[in-house]
Amino acid sequence: MATDLPGVALDTGPxxxxxxxxxxxxxxxxxxxxxxxxxxxxxVFPPRSRCPHCGRPELGWRRSRGHAVVYSATTIEPRGGEPYCVALVDLAEGYRMMTNVVGVAASDVRIGDQVTLRFEHRDGTAVPVFGPGEEAR
Structure with missing residues (x-):
């Protein structure tokens, strides 16, 4: 049984x-x-019912501190729209996720940039994004 888990424990309910x-x-x-x-x-990310590393179902929920490093990034330039950055970021807790990097020109995002968590609300849903120079939640 692992006792030194990353992140901060969360109560998940049912x-x-x-x-x-x-x-x-x-x-x-x-x-x-x-x-x-x-x-x-x-x-473990994205969420699932069994650990992809060992196959066991003993998955508990944790809170990320929101500190990450850009692993990979690309600029999307939609016709008639503003360019935006889609990136893979490595979170300090040991997992990788796809997200947008905001608060900086999409073409200025570089591999190795340190970014912190922010939330945007899109169509009534909170979406995790990352940007430079802001404290993590």
């Missing part, structure tokens, strides 16, 4: 709730949640 629904409920409260395996100690 265990029967689908992993994505729990994740979305935390996003709605502007909390970036991820799972950590109680058996092997690895961070």
């Amino acid at each position: 265990a029967a709730t689908a992993p994505h629904a729990v994740y979305q409920s935390w996003l709605d409260r502007e909390v970036l949640a991820f799972q950590a395996c109680g058996a092997c100690g690895n961070a």
Whole structure:
């Protein structure tokens, strides 16, 4: 049983709730949640019902501090729209996620840039994005 899990423990409520629904409920409260395996100690993202590392179901919810490093980035230039950055970021807790990097020109985002968590509201849903120079939540 792993005892040194990344992130801050979160109370998840009913265990029967689908992993994505729990994740979305935390996003709605502007909390970036991820799972950590109680058996092997690895961070797990995206949410699922079994650990992809060891196959065990002992996944608990944790709060990310929101500190990340850009692993990969690309600029999307939609016809008639503003360019935006789609990036893979490595979170300090040990997992990678796809997101947008905001608050800087899309073409200025570089591999290795340190970014911090922000939330944007799109169509009534809180969406985790990252940007430079802001404290993580």
